[in-house]
Amino acid sequence: MRPFEPADADAYLRLATAILGEPITHWYLVRLIPTLVPGSPLVIEHGASGLPVATGAARPLPGTAPRACTPPVELVNVGVAPAHRRRGLARAVCGAVVARLLTEGFLDIRVAPERDNSAARALYRGLGFREPR
Numbered sequence: 158m159r160p161f162e163p164a165d166a167d168a169y170l171r172l173a174t175a176i177l178g179e180p181i182t183h184w185y186l187v188r189l190i191p192t193l194v195p196g197s198p199l200v201i202e203h204g205a206s207g208l209p210v211a212t213g214a215a216r217p218l219p220g221t222a223p224r225a226c227t228p229p230v231e232l233v234n235v236g237v238a239p240a241h242r243r244r245g246l247a248r249a250v251c252g253a254v255v256a257r258l259l260t261e262g263f264l265d266i267r268v269a270p271e272r273d274n275s276a277a278r279a280l281y282r283g284l285g286f287r288e289p290r
Contacts, residue, residue, distance in 0.1 A: 158253050161190075161198045161212070168208045169200065176212075176236035192216050194230055194261070199253050201246055211237040213250035215258055218267070229265035230258060235277070247280050255284075 161169060166186055173181040198214035213235040217228045232254060237246045258266055268286045270277035278288070 158199050158201050158250065160196055161200055161209075165200060165209060169198075169212065172200075172209045172212060172238055173234075173236070175238045189214075189234070193233075194258065194263070196257055196261070197254060198234055199250055199257070201250055203241065210241040211246040211250050213247070213254045215254055215263075215266070227262045227264065229267060230263050231267045231269055232281075235280075248284065251280065251284055 166183065170181050170183065170186065173185065194215045194217065197216075198212045200209035201211040202208065203210045214233050215230045216233050217230050232251060235247055235251055235254075237244075237250075255266055266286075267289065268277075268281045269289050270281060282288070
């Protein structure tokens with residue numbers, strides 16, 4: 158597992174397209190990256206191809222204090238390429254993002270899965286997160 162690098166942009170966009178099931182453009186990254194906690198997203202590479210197959214990131218919750226005050230953050234953009242699911246990669250990437258956040262001093266880490274995303278809800282419950290209110 159490693160941090161996203163600019164050279165990953167095309168492969169990351171292909172991964173995001175596969176995860177979301179709709180075309181994702183470079184503008185997605187242009188808008189996304191500045192909103193994230195530094196050092197995220199993280200990617201997991203497929204051993205044989207070296208291409209990203211899983212990702213996860215964190216961002217400060219909108220409207221919170223600057224980063225220096227360690228605002229509450231939420232896990233975002235957690236996903237695994239369809240061909241690599243059910244192997245514990247989402248759990249691994251979430252664990253790595255949370256570990257990095259804790260190292261950086263972020264103590265209020267939240268999740269906000271879509272109501273109809275039962276896989277994400279089960280993943281977060283299994284990691285010890287409470288259901289959002």
